[in-house]
Amino acid sequence: MPVSRLQHIPGIGVDVMGDRADASADGSLLRLENLDTDIRPPAISLSRTIEAIGEDSANSYLPFQGAVGLRVAAAAHVGRAAGRSYEPTTECVVTAGGLNGVLNTLLAVVEPGDEVVIVDPIYAGLINRIRLAGGVPRFVPLEATSIGWRLDPERLAAAVTDRTAAVLMMSPAMPTGSVLGRAHWVALARALDRSRAWLIYDAAMERIRFDDAEHVHPARVPGLAHRTITVGAASKELRMIGWRIGWVVGPAEIVHDVNLVGLSNVVCPVGIAQEAVAAALTAPTADADMARATSIWKRRRDLILQELDGYAVIPPDGGWSMLIDVTALDLSADTAVNRLFTRGRIAATPMTGWGPAGERYVRFVFANEPIERLGDLRTRVDAAWVR
Numbered sequence: 001m002p003v004s005r006l007q008h009i010p011g012i013g014v015d016v017m018g019d020r021a022d023a024s025a026d027g028s029l030l031r032l033e034n035l036d037t038d039i040r041p042p043a044i045s046l047s048r049t050i051e052a053i054g055e056d057s058a059n060s061y062l063p064f065q066g067a068v069g070l071r072v073a074a075a076a077h078v079g080r081a082a083g084r085s086y087e088p089t090t091e092c093v094v095t096a097g098g099l100n101g102v103l104n105t106l107l108a109v110v111e112p113g114d115e116v117v118i119v120d121p122i123y124a125g126l127i128n129r130i131r132l133a134g135g136v137p138r139f140v141p142l143e144a145t146s147i148g149w150r151l152d153p154e155r156l157a158a159a160v161t162d163r164t165a166a167v168l169m170m171s172p173a174m175p176t177g178s179v180l181g182r183a184h185w186v187a188l189a190r191a192l193d194r195s196r197a198w199l200i201y202d203a204a205m206e207r208i209r210f211d212d213a214e215h216v217h218p219a220r221v222p223g224l225a226h227r228t229i230t231v232g233a234a235s236k237e238l239r240m241i242g243w244r245i246g247w248v249v250g251p252a253e254i255v256h257d258v259n260l261v262g263l264s265n266v267v268c269p270v271g272i273a274q275e276a277v278a279a280a281l282t283a284p285t286a287d288a289d290m291a292r293a294t295s296i297w298k299r300r301r302d303l304i305l306q307e308l309d310g311y312a313v314i315p316p317d318g319g320w321s322m323l324i325d326v327t328a329l330d331l332s333a334d335t336a337v338n339r340l341f342t343r344g345r346i347a348a349t350p351m352t353g354w355g356p357a358g359e360r361y362v363r364f365v366f367a368n369e370p371i372e373r374l375g376d377l378r379t380r381v382d383a384a385w386v387r
Contacts (some may be wrong), residue, residue: 008131010353012124017337021347030369030380033347035174035320037367039293041239044283048276049243058271065259066094066247066269073278074247078230081206082219090252093259094274096266098204098233098246099125101258104265105229105248106133106166108257109198114165117197119151120355121323123174126202127355135165139355142178144314144325148211149178153187160191167192169218170202172209175354175363176323177316179209182216189223198254199224204233204246207290210298211317229254234277236320237290243273300366300374307377311385320367323351327360329385336362336385344384346377 017033040046052058065071068088075088086092095101110116112134118126120139130137140159143150160167167188171180188199201218209215219228229250234240246269248258262268280286297320304322305315312325326336333350340346340362349365351358 005132005134009128010124012128012354013349013352017341017347017349020341026345028345030346030373030377032364032366032369033349035236035365035367036241037239037297037320038370039239039296039367042280042283042286042289045238045240045243045276045280048279049272052272052275058275060271061268064263064268065089066092067274067278070094070245070247070274070278073281074232075249077281078203078217078232078247078249081203081217082225082228082230083217084219084225086249087252091255092247092249093255093262094269095231095246095248095262096269097244098202098231098235099129100244100262100266101231101233101246101248102126102168102200102202103129103132104258104261105200105231105254106130106135106168107261107265108254109200109229110135110165113163115161115163117156117159117164117167118355119156119169119173119178121176121351121358121361122170122355124354124358126168126170127353130168138164141357142176144323146315148315148317149176151178151180151184153183156184157187157191160188160195160197162195164195164197166198166200168200168202170204172205172316172318174205174319175321175351175361176314177210177319177321179211179213179317181213182221185216185218185221185224188218189221192227193223197227199228201228201230203230205236205319207237208294208297208320209318210294210301213317226251229258234273234280237293238277238280239293240273240277240280243277244270245273245277297367300369300371303371303374304364304366304377307374308381311381321363321365323361323363325360326362326385331385333359333362339384340381342384343387344380346380346384
């Protein structure tokens with residue numbers, strides 16, 4: 001019998017399917033189950049990592065809050081999006097990846113039994129971290145439409161009550177690729193004005209956008225700057241998954257507490273990775289690199305949408321993945337992915353545990369397979385779900 005904090009944490013499913021795919025050792029298998037990407041990190045980050053291996057300063061616990069150069073770069077990076085300045089030594093702390101930053105932040109703001117507002121469906125790892133922190137997820141449903149996901153701003157705002165400790169939003173979100181706009185942040189600003197709650201903004205994919213809508217960081221909206229905690233990461237936008245570097249940027253009083261949690265948890269981020277991330281964030285070619293990678297992911301997204309025309313696919317406006325509703329096929333998500341694996345030679349993940357609505361959906365990740373390998377996707381899916 002697991003301890004109480006684990007009783008409502010079923011796992012995320014990706015590990016199970018990833019292990020199954022690895023064990024098959026089948027090079028023809030399409031790997032659409034895991035948020036990896038085949039697009040290499042920025043060249044400057046690779047060379048800077050190699051240099052750091054020989055530097056004594058990179059083989060150190062200190063500074064516990066993260067290398068000064070990286071805190072300067074991360075604070076400036078968030079500041080550009082937020083339209084304000086952050087003091088890097090007091091308003092920024094480096095973490096061992098973005099999700100470590102999310103958990104540390106939740107542990108710093110959530111009392112046992114507090115509610116955390118989050119959309120549904122959403123990444124199971126965020127739900128599980130809310131529960132690990134002793135919080136209770138309060139789900140606000142996304143609406144699946146033929147042109148993408150929609151979220152009613154007023155319904156989002158109405159979820160904030162006197163029991164709310166935090167609103168945890170990601171845009172674009174995993175696994176849906178749904179995005180939030182100014183109307184959502186304005187509605188939340190009104191709701192949070194009468195609340196003690198923090199807004200935790202998971203910005204891991206904020207620049208991976210395929211739509212033409214306005215991109216608005218919540219801290220730009222009046223009433224939110226003083227209560228927005230931005231959690232960023234090098235894993236998605238910079239494709240530096242194995243470096244395990246993230247950052248938390250926000251008001252000094254809460255960043256102090258997040259750092260205290262970090263000192264009691266992972267202690268410090270990876271030494272040889274930090275200056276490489278700083279170099280990638282500040283490189284003169286950073287914007288062009290981001291645009292190039294996003295254009296590749298968009299072409300893959302568009303091809304999959306074309307290949308799966310007729311299936312209940314909800315187009316993502318950003319991110320690395322999309323969801324397919326399999327209920328119209330009279331399939332459970334688990335059955336659907338098993339058929340994909342055995343009949344179609346596709347590794348995909350069921351969304352069971354990814355929010356109350358998750359069990360309707362199967363996720364396809366489009367970040368890790370080049371277009372050249374996706375040309376027979378329709379044939380594979382039909383073989384799995386139609387015959």
